[in-house]
Amino acid sequence: MLNRRDMFKLFGVTTAAACMPRLAFAAAETDARFVLVVLRGAVDGLALAAPYADPDYERVRGELAIPRPGKAGGLLALDGLFGLHPSLAGLYERYRKNEALVVHATASPYRERSHFDGQDILENGAASVGALRDGWLNRALAPIAGDTELAIALAQNTPLVLRGDQSVTSWAPSRLPDADDSTIARLQRLYADDEFFAKRLEQALNSQQIAGGMGSMADTRPRGNEAQQFGELMRSAARFLTAPDGPRIGVLELGGWDTHANQGNTSGALANRFEALDNGIAYLREGLGTTWDDTVVAVVTEFGRTVHVNGTRGTDHGTATAAVLVGGAVNGGRVISDWPGLARKNLLAGRDLMPTTDVRSVFKAVLQEHLELPAGFVERTVFPDSSSAPALEYLVTV
């Protein structure tokens, strides 16, 4: 059977959403779910997936080097070159089931070292800082938007990647009693003249309705530290993404990756963060049930960290890092990398892992193969100025 992607190829579709009959993209038509997890603070890609067989790995990493696969506390072998961090055992299991892949030596087009600008570019999808003021995932919604919000930020405030013209919603747990219906109805009237407030209240009420179906009040209270809360948010994300008229796309964030000092190797601060991420992915999968088979989760960060260890047993802001795709719809079980190597002559500016894959190539592939958006639209509208970053292929099972 001809799928939509083939159809676009056949018709040589190059125009944006405007020409597409909206019906063809009605939310109900696609079962695809997409979850974007933004790790803020710059994740050390050489710890996430360590190139243990690179001849320079142990030398450059010194005390931060993680033992080889098979040794105590050692890496989980992905292939003959890379091993996953031992705290990512759940993710490793998915990898073994061909449901996860790692893209290595990847970076956004950003080449400076500011977290905030780096995150800006990761999220706005532009080729330079400040070039676009809305997020790429918001722009991507145009052809598939329906009457209800298709995307949700599992956060009180919407991160840049989801901000823009398309209406999206957000939700985070609360521990206050709800305002009663009469008060809400009066507020709706009071807000009627003020679009900023009116729109947000309406979105919030829709989310409340879905969250309300989640069970007792206690279920929606935030608990524990940030890592535990991330796990709970991933559980909630699963509920939203499986609700009959709920959103199909979710965005979450997790901070704490800026490991300038005492980053640790097999155990330590960074290992604990990986564990939180790993648990979160497991909760999401558990909550999605069979919907997991239609799901792609992308885990990305703004940039990587220095190849060498700094003076305080940590790493400083770098460039290339690793990204992860996981989910039942991922064509996984492999590491995608044009590995630049860790020898000094191969490093960017003598200090950073050289980027060889533009992270937009990963995003584009997900949008085209998984959300089935037309390539021309993705190229022109979602990621303008990205011709140097062609979409990767076959990242998603068809």
Added chain:
Amino acid sequence: MSMKKAVIAANRFGLGARPGDLERAARNPEAWLLDQLSGPSRLPAEIRALPDSASVLVEVRDVRRNQRQMKKDGDDPAPDIVEKYGRVMRRHYLDQTAARYRTAARSDTPFHERLVHFWSNHFAVSADKQPMPAIAGLYENEAIRPNVSGKFADLLLAVEKHPAMIVYLDNQRSIGPNSTLGKRANRRRKDQQFGLNENLAREILELHTLGVDGGYTQQDVTTFAQVITGWSIGGANDRGRFADGDPGRFEFRDIIHEPGARTVLGRKYAQSGVGQGEAVLRDLAVHPSTARFLCSKLARHFVSDEPPAILIDTLTESYLRSGGDLAAVYETLLGDDEAWSTTRAKYKTPHDFVISTLRAFDHVPERPQFIVGALDLMGQTPYRPGSPAGWPDTAQQWGGADALYKRIEWSNTVARVVGSRVNPVQLGDAVLGSSFNPKTRKAVSRAESLTQGITLFLASPDFQRR
């Protein structure tokens, strides 16, 4: 007209009107604000009662050292010691947070207080890194509060030399590879090299002074990091290293300072010791990029999310002409018509919303948990922005649907607490005066209960914007 201006003075430039504020401001709104610039004649009692950061740092260090010692002796630290650390941190955090919000709730110099919060956020430290919860408020009172209306250079130096900033951005760990200690240590231990940590240097350039587009390079960052090696804290750390200096206070440690002349932003600094870093900071303070960056932030904070370019130009000019005199910049801002435009352009942050609510009710909460809980819920936990960039300052970032719903829920909770004791229409008149939108006023007056009326007023666009 001056009533309209009084409303703006109290709500946009102050922290929200308390009953009576509008009358006080109405006589001469501009003068009412400018007279506040030197702060209150006497520091509020809660702030005076706080310990100084040096003594808290020593206290925290000693608890940690105790833990470490027990570990060394082969025991896991006893649970009561671990618990003690948490308890000590929490007590200091709550005391300082209480002092901040209680002061804000009843301040007679709310413009000055807003400036303290503004600069504290510009020079943010965050309580998600230890031991910041125990000293973030002290840092605000010691480094920021006395300097918000003077020369920016003095504020900058006070901040970068404060132990909180040094520890927050790791500078006490940064060691010049060619310093006395660096050379010695690196000769002895091949496996673990000591070296630079660029964190503080980078954030000074990117966030505190020039701004990310301010025209510096990676080389400038590295060189500047070398310049400020040795900017550290006195007294032994929790591992017992570095005994000299006044415990918990700024200490320049020549033994880890990278020696030699350095060139930063094309200018050569031949000084030795602490004077080299001070000279760089003084030049950064009056750099045109710094002027523009700071003035843009001020305009965004006080006027609108997208301030007019001409206003930023005017402020920048005033900044440079006065050699970075902040009082002169504030005066220029208050002299500009843009500052007094009648549209409520700024969507309050949760911090603004909570403080202005307290002030509207003229209420000073007994328990700091009430404040921390509310702000945590609305996504702005006190002293915990999560990064050295501080909290964002535009509606884009605070305007999530869920975030608005949380404000409504909290308004409802507050309304239940104060309930039948306050008339919401009178409340609105006292806070918003003539700018209380008739439609909102009507909706509030027709509420089915005083409690509901208060919820509607607090959640109304009128009160949610300043």
